[in-house]
Amino acid sequence: MNLKTIVKFIKKEPLAFIALLIVLSYIIIALFAPIIATHDPLRVKTSMNVDGEKIYAPYPPSKMHLFGTDQLGRDLFSRIVFGVRVSLFVGIVARGLSMLLGVFLGLITGFSGGIIDNIIMRITDVFMSIPAILLAMIVTLIFSPSLTSVILAIVVVGWPDVARLVRSQVLSIKNNEYVEAVEALGAKKIRIILKHILPNCMGIIIVSFSMGIPGAVMYEAGLSFFGLGIQPPSPSLGSIISNGRGYMMFAPWYSILPGIVLALFVLSVNILGDTVIDYFDPSYK
C-alpha cells in the first residue's frame, strides 16, 4: 500500500475516493465536535434587538450563525455537528452490538445445524417479519425513548440479518475438507468455531458491519424524527429535521440542511461500500 497504489485507486475510482474523504471528515467532525462547533448547541436566545427592532428566532444563516438557528435561537451548525456525533456514535455502537449478537448466534446455528439451527432460524424469521421501524418504535416505547433504548432497538432490528449472513458463511466453510479433518481428529467444537470458522468469516463480518452503519444511523434519525429517539435538548439529526417541519415555508434551511448532512454520510458509505464489494466479493450482492 504505497503512494502509487493510492494514486492508481484515485484515478480509477474518483467517486469512491471522494466518498472516502467525506466519511473521514464525518468521523473527524464526530470526534472533535466540541471544537468544531461554533456555539453551545443548547444556548437559547429567543429574540434579539437589531437596530432597535425586536426580531424573533429562527434567524437565517448569517456571519454569526453559519446555518442559521432554530426557533429557540440555538445555532444550527453547532447542533448539526453534535448531531453527527450522536449519529455516528449510535450507528457504530448499535451496529457493533448487532454484530456481536448476530455473529454469536450465526456461528452457533450454522455450526450446530439440526433443531437448534431450525429454532434460531425461525426466530429470525419472526423478528424479520415485523417492519423494522415499527419494531424499533415498540422497543423504544418499552424502555422509554432515550439514547440507550435507541441503541437497543437498532440491535433488536439488526441482529437477524447478521445471523443469517454468518450462518450461510459458516455453512459453506463447514463442509470444507480442512474443517472436517480437524473435526475427525477430535478437536473441541468451540475450538473449531473460534480458530477455524470465525477467521474465515471475518471478511464478511467486517463488510456487514460497515455496510450496516448507514442503516443504523437512519434508524436513529427516523426514531428521533418521530419523537421516539434521542430526547431533547440533545440534538439529533432526525429531531432537528422534525423540528424544522413547521418552518419549511419560511426557513427551509432548518430541515433541509440536517437532511443533506445525513444523506451525504449515508450516500458516501454506500458508494464506498459498493466499490469495495465490487473489488473483493461481487457475489456478496
Added chain:
Amino acid sequence: MRRYSILILLLLVFSLVFSSVVVAEGNYGGEFTGFSSTDPKSLDPAALGSWDQAVMAANVLEGLARLSPSGQSIEPGIAKSWEVSDDGLVWTFDLREDAYFHNDENITAEDVKYSFERVINPETRSPQAWLFNKVVGYSEMRNGEAAEVSGIRVADDYTLEIELVEPLTPFVSMLASPGAAVVSKTAVEEYGDQFGQNVVSAGPFKLTNWEQNLELEMSAFEDYWAGRPYLDTLKFRFIHDENTRIIELLSGNIDWAWVTPAHHQGLTNNSVYKDSIYRVNTLHVAYFIVNMNEGPFGNNLKLRQAISYALNRESVIDSLQGRANRAIGIFPPGFMGHDQKATAYEYNPEKAKELLAEAGYPDGLPETYTVISLPWANLIKILEIYQQNLRDVGINIELKPVQQGEYMSMIGEGNFDLAYGYRVADYADPDSFVYPLLHSDSIDGGGNVAFYSNDKIDNLIEEGRLETDEQERKNIYEEINNMVQEELPYISTTHNIWVDVMNPDVRNWQPSAMDIHMFHRVWLAE
C-alpha cells in the same frame, strides 16, 4: 297631496333602513370547513373527555344554558330563564316550549332529567358526572342505591327544579358545559353503542355525516330555537399536523386554522390574511405541577421558589412571538381573581441560586429529575427553554414527553415528581380553576393533580361557591390566587393567547376564551 308625498317619503326611508338592517344581518348559506386535530370518535355529551371533542360538540349540543361565543359569559339555552331560592339550594329552570331536538321531538323537562341522570349513572361511566356532584341524590345514584336522582325534579312539562346539597353560585355556568347537554332518549335507545357517532341533541347544527378519521359534517338545524345559523354546512376535517392546516388554508381547502409560531409572522404580514387574524386571551394557565407528596419538591418551599425565579417566562413568550401572557398566580387576565399585585417571581437566576442554597442545595440539585408532559412539539420547545433556565441555576431536569393516555395515567397515580400541565376553564367561573386544582376533595381523580391539601384554601374555595356578592367573591379568589403564588403547588408560567386565521370572507367570528369555538353566528360574505 302633501300628506301623501310625506307618507311615500316615510315609506321609502323606512324600507331603506329596513333593508340595510336585513343586509347587515348576514348572508344565509355557504359551507365552512374547519379543523380538529383528531377524530373525536364520539360526540356523546356523556363521553366527552378532550378539548377536540368539546370544540365540535359545542356546535351540535345544547343544554339549559349555553356559552356566549366569547366564552366569557353564559346565555339562556333551552332554559329561557332561571332563578334560585333564597337559601341558594333550589334552582328552578323555566324551559322554552319551542325547543326541539334534531329529530324534531319537543324538548321537555323530562328530557333534561333523563339526560342528566344518564351522565350521573355509573353504568354510563361518564367522565362528566362530576358536574352534578352537588345535586341531592347524586351519591345515592353513584352508589347504586337509587335508580334516579331525587334532587332533579320535573315540576311540569317545561319547568325543572334542581335541589343542591349546598349553595353553589357557579352551578348554571357548569350546566352550560357541553357535558350537561340534553339528548333525545329515543335516539339514545335507537342507536345504543353508536349514539356517540349519531348524536341527537338540540344545538344549532345537526350531525349529518361522519367519515371516520377524515372528516365530520354538520348542517344547519332549521328549528333551532334561536333561529337557524347562517351557515348551511359546517365541516371539520381531522388534520393532525398544524403546518398542514396552514397549507390547506392557503390553498383554499379549509377556512380556518390555528396560527402556528412558525407562520405567525408570515401571516400577519400577508396582505390577504392580515385582517382575518383573530386573537383571544384564553382562560388558560400553564404550570409545573409539583407532586406535593414527594420530596424534594413537595416539601421544600424554597426549592419551589427557586424554580419559579429561575424560569425565564419572557423568553418563552418571545419564542411564541408575544402570543402569551406572563402568569402571576393561576388566574388569567379576564378571570375574576387575576391579581397583578401577587408575588411575581421575575426572572432572576441569581436569586434562584440564593434560594437554592437556602433550601439546602448550595451546589445545585445532585440528582436529575424528570418532568413529564404531553408530547406536542410546540410544548416541548417551550420546555426546552425552561430546561435550559433550570440547568443554568444548577437544577437538572430531563424531559419525558408521554402520550395522552399514559400522561393521564401517571398523573392520576401520582407517578411523578414534576409534570407540566395546563388547565382551560371548563365553565365561565373562577371556581372552575380552583375547585378541581386546589380543593382536597378533588385529590382522587378530581383534578387536584398536585395532591395539594390546605384547609385554609379549602375553606376559601367553599366560601367562593356560596358567596353571591360579586365584590366579595373577587376578594376571595384574589386571596386564593395569592396563596397559590406563595405556596407554589403549581408553579405557573404563562397564559395562552389563542390566535387563529380565517378565510377573509368569514364574518362575525369570535374565538372563544374557553377554547369552545362556536359557529352559529358566523356567516360568509359573497
Added chain:
Amino acid sequence: MFNYILKRFLFLIPILIGLSLLIFIFLYLIPGDVARMIAGPSASKEVVDSITNEMGLNRPLPVQYFEFLTNFLTGDFGHSYQSGKAIIDEIPIVFKRTLQLTIIVQIISFIIGGIMGIISAVWRKSIWDRLIMAISVSGLSLPLFWSALVIQLLFSIYLGWLPPSGYRSGFDLYIILPTLTLVLPNSGMLARVTRSAVIDVMNNDYIRTAKSKGLSNFWVITKHIVRNALIPMITMTGTNLSRMMGGVIMIEIIFTWPGMGKYVYDALLAKDFPALQTATMLIASLVIVINLFVDLTYGLIDPRIRYHN
C-alpha cells in the same frame, strides 16, 4: 421439491405462533395503565380498579396470551380503545388504502427501475450508466422522512401543484406525493438489480453465440434478456414489498394517508393494544407469506438455491 414446499408451509405454523408470542410479550411490556387510560383522568381509583377487573387485565399472563391467540384465530379481534369500534371492521378499510398505495408504487418502480436498469446495463460504463447508478444509490440513501418533506416543500408549498397531505379515495392528486417519495428508493433498488441481471444475461454464452450467428435481431436478444432479467426483478419487488412496509408506515404518517401504517402508528402511540396487536400480527403475517412466495419462486427458478437448503 414437493417436500421442500411442504416443509416451508408447515413451518409457517410455529413461525406465526412465535410471532404472536413475540408481539404479545412486547406489547405487554409497554408501560401504560390501560384501565386508567380508558377511565380517563377524572375517574377515581375505584372506577379504574373495576375496569381492570372487567377487562381481565390482572389475570396471569399465559391466560391473557391464550385468550389473545384463540380470539385472533377465530377472527375476534376485539374493539379499539380509541374508537370503540370493532377492529375487524376497521382493518379492511385501512388495509385497502395501503394496498392502493403499495400497488401503484411497485408498478411504477418496476417500470422505471426496469428501464433505468436496462439502459444502464446495455450502455455499460457510459455516462448514462454512471448517472443512472448515481441516481439509484442516491434514491436509496435519502432518509425517507426527509425526502418526503423536501418533496412536500417543492411540489406543494413552493409550486402549489399538489396537496401536501391527506387522502381521497380513488385516483386523485393526493396519492401523487406519497407515491413519488416511495418510488425513489424502490426504483433505485430495482434499477441496480435489473442492471446486474441484464449484465449477467448479456455475458451469457448463449447470447454471444446467438449474436455471432448473426441473429442480431434486436427483438430476439431483447426478449431473451428481459425474460431472464424479469425473475430477479420480480423477486426484488417481492423483497421490496416486505421491506418497504416500514417505509410505508413513515410515509403514511407524514402524508396523513390513513392506511394500515398510520393505523398501527396511531394505535402504538395511543397504547390501543387490541388494535396494535391485530394490525402488527396482520402486517407481519403478510410479510412472512410474501417472503415465503418469493423464496419459493426463487427456489423454483434457481436450482442452486433449492438444493443448497
